[in-house]
Amino acid sequence: MDLGTYGFPTPTAKNIISNYDAPEGVEVRGRYDAEFAKILTKDALKFVADLQREFRNHIKYALECRKEAKRRYNEGALPGFDPATRYIREGDWICAPVPPAVSDRKVEITGPVERKMIINALNSGAKVFMADFEDALSPSWENLMKGQVNLKDAVAGTITFHDKGRNKVYKLNDEIAKLFVRPRGWHLPEAHILIDGEPATGCLVDFGLYFYHNHSTFRRSQGGGFGPFFYLPKMEHSREAKIWNKVFEKAEKMTGIERGSIRATVLIETLPAVFQMDEILYELRDHSVGLNCGRWDYIFSYVKTFHAHPDRLLPDRVQVGMSQHFMKSYSDLLIRTCHRRGVHAMGGMAAQIPIRDDPVANEAALELVRKDKLREVKAGHDGTWAAHPGLIPSCMEIFNNNMGNAPNQITTMKREDAAKLTEEDLLQIPRGVRTMEGLRLNTRVGIQYVAAWLTGSGSVPLYNLMEDAATAEISRVQNWQWLKYGVELDGDGLGVKVSKELFGRVVEEEMDRIEKEVGKDKFKKGMYKDACKIFTRQCTSPTLDDFLTLDAYNYIVVVHPVELSKL
Incomplete structure (x- = not known):
């Protein structure tokens, strides 16, 4: 593959000219499409460019800090609580009150920003749908731009999909899940949009285009005067949360909405971040609605953080579940931290999908889901994730049966026992075999x-x-x-x-x-x-x-x- 400027492929042989009306210093190199042009307006691109220009050096510094931390871990250091921010961990501060529109998040469904998926997820009976520009999406130009078109239609309530094979039209129900959007992580570029000659930061493109086009409609239709709502991935340090907080403040100021309107849940899915949970919430305290146990990425991060430590090898991935001490400790500390600060502590993903041709196997899989969700709700989680609409009823039943009419457990499950958890608990080497x-x-x-x-x-x-x-x-x-x-x-x-x-x-x-x-x-x-x-x-x-x-x-x-x- 011929890689051109910035390490990305040179233009295709097809001589298709990109004719988006871009502001000065912005070059759109993705395929032109009239529907995409309604998203990539001059004003929307200027909004993204303004964010990029103000925050790109902060982002570059944060990524350099990641490299420095990686160097220390490779030389034998271990992640831990920062003595310099003890005052934050020991302080009595709380985050802004949770908006009523999202006080009940018992079950959330996640999936890519594909048109039919969006409709089915919003209609699934879940409390929240997290529309994903990150791990569940291949970030091709077509996927990203179609995703923005789809979300704009979803927020407006006009989204439909005609499945020609089944001759079926999909549309939204009267009652739908609340919409959260997950942009890409700080590390991912957007090579199809250059700003001042550099690839744009992927998450600022995802956030900026969605926010610019939908903030006012969303606040009226779904947010109850708040929002839009987001999930923020892959953070390793509170300095990265601070950047997001500044982005939110700038977006609010540029569009004239009240400070604290935007709300976000941070996925704690890297090992370094578990030692920064209080600090992350503190930086986002006017814009936070909680933390989430992103447990699959967390396992990935454990291996990546300790890849130079031969004494910390993981067993087979199927054996690294929430019963492992380091995983249970992570979940318990997250619950205690969130509830102490007045926000949601969200549980992890149920990745099982219905096994339609084997009822016995399907029931066994559902029983695993039920046990996992029962563990979460009894531990104090306020909600959980599911990957498939078929899991929603089982997950919802578990949380409703154990929480009653309460929308969450923020004030009832303080988990002060988790205050005794140590760095050693969070770093304990997993047990199991490698096969x-x-x-x-x-x-x-x-x-x-x-x-x-x-x-x-x-x-x-x-x-x-x-x-x-x-x-x-x-x-x-x-x-x-x-x-x-x-x-x-x-x-x-x-x-x-x-x-x-x-x-x-x-x-x-x-x-x-x-x-x-x-x-x-x-x-x-x-x-x-x-x-x-x-x-x-x-x-x-x-x-x-x-x-x-x-x-x-x-x-x-x-x-x-x-x-x-x-x-």
Whole structure:
């Protein structure tokens, strides 16, 4: 692949001119579409550019701080509570009151910003739908811009979808879930939009376009005078929350709405962030509605943070559940922190999907979901996540039965026992075995997810679970770590060490299995071979890349030349 300026692919051979009416210093290099142009207006692009220009140096500094922290961890340091911010952790401050419109968040459903998905999720019976520009979305130009069009229609209440195959029209019910939007993380660029010659920051594009077009309509239709509402991913330090708070303040000021109108929930999905929960809430205290246990990314982050620590190898990913001490401690501390500060403590994802052709297996999967949700509500979580509408009734029943008519448990479950949790509790090494089947599953899931991602799908059902970028990342970094340290496998692989030679055989055998499972025609048409190369390269690289999707992003960027008269 020919990589041009900034490390992204050079324009395609198709001489399609991008004719968006962009303000000075902004270049839109994505395909022109009349519907997209209604989103990419001159004023909306100027709004995004103003955010980019004010905050890009702050973002670059925050990302450099991440690199410095990574260097310390690689040299043997461990994450921990910052003595300099003890006054914040020990202070009696609270966040702004939770808006009535989102006081009840017992069950939230998540998914990409695809048109039919948005309608079904808003109609699902969940209290909240988190529309995802991040881990559940492959960030192609088409997906991103169609997503903005879809959300604008959803906020306006006019969104419909005609499924021609079923001859069925989908539209919104009278009662729908509250809409939250998750933009991309700070680290992800948007190569199709250049601002002053640099790729825009992906999250500012996602946030800026959505907020600009929808803030006033949303506040009337869904927010009860508040909003829009957001989920914020991948933070590692409160300085990153401070940037978001400044972005919110600037957006409110630029549009003339009251300070504190925008509200956001932060996903605690990196290991360093668990030691910064009070500080993150403090920075966002006028704009916060809580924290969420992003547990799949959290497992990924544990491996990534300790990838240079051979004494901290994880067992098979299926064994790293909430019963592991470091995971339970993380959940308990999050609940205590949120309730002490007056905001929601949201639980983690139920990734199971209905198994329609096997009622016995389906019931067994639902029972696992029920047990997990019962654990969450009894621990004190105010709500939970589900990946599929079919799980909503079971999850809702568990929370309603244990919470009654109360919208949340903020004032009733203080969890002061969690105040005794230490750094050692949060860092305890997980217990379990590492097996050949674990290596195979990681490889099989990782390759299939990357193949789907390259062809436009960021949320993929595999082996009765909904996989997204977070679970694929666990597969990647675990393989990398096992290869790096020549892990000796347990079980049937007893005495066998993971090596490049062994991994090469596993990749070959799993590719054969994938071809049989998906069928030869689909295998040939899909990008499985490209995905295999990307995933294998990432697993065998001498140094661990921060994110799988940053490498794969080069494969989905398609830029078009801009008419010179527009520059």
